[in-house]
Amino acid sequence: MGTSPAPDYQLEDQVGHLLRRAYQRHLALFQGIMGEDGPTSMQFAALVTLWRQGPLSQNLLGRGLAMDPPTVKGVVARLMARGWVTRHRDPADARLLRVALTPAAEAALPGWVEKARGITAATLAPLGPADAARVGTLLRRME
Template sequence: MSDICDDTLPLEQHPEPSPYLLDISAGHLLRRAHQRYQSLFQEYAAGLGLTGPQFATLVRLAELGSATQNHLGRLAAMDSSTVQGVVRRLIDRGFIQTGSNPMDRRMRVLTITPEGERLLQEGQAAGQRANDTLMAMLTPAERDHLLELLQRLSDG
């Protein structure tokens, strides 16, 4: 009788598959770390009314100066329907404005408003504080290594 995994070993010598353990699952641990960061960010950004996706959108838009909604969504790691809602809410609150692209008047270009810049500065302070709190138990070398590993996982 042959085993599907490896025909070269007798069936009784095949190791048992490891059970799935939630507490050491990368996905579970990443989700828990993300929840902790989001909780810290919301605590430190209390009163700003700023969600994580809104914050990411403002950060990317400030870096770019101006962008189309699709380009901004890609850079902020959001699908088109999500970025559409995020941008609409930021426009409604006066943090982003729209204009026409001088090269193509049909294309809508987004820029951050002065009010959006002020909100972004407060959000960046809250984000930095949340990052620092989340990683306080790590040495500087461990922080760098963790960020390097997360970047590799994110880039796929």
């Protein structure tokens, strides 16, 4: 006679589970719309950040994206391998690695941003415009 399962703890009702599921669906939409040749979700986030802010140190880039150093390193390495980013030591401060977009990435970014708008729209599609705005506000307060 083990303890009986807590009858009022429903996994499917927990915020954590709901957040994971919603993010999971978003990532699937991202990959589907961006396609094989496009960047992954985090790769795109890094590229857009570099586009808007110009070359950044690995560390600063990571901070803007809420990624810890080992993760940034991996993402940047894959961006380099794909030819979308270069990495050089900062001459003024030898600790920094300046990450910069390549021309290829700059050329592709406008198209990717358009797709990204579609991805956001698809993620929010089940909600009306008013609820889409609401969920944005609420999630921002939960960060």
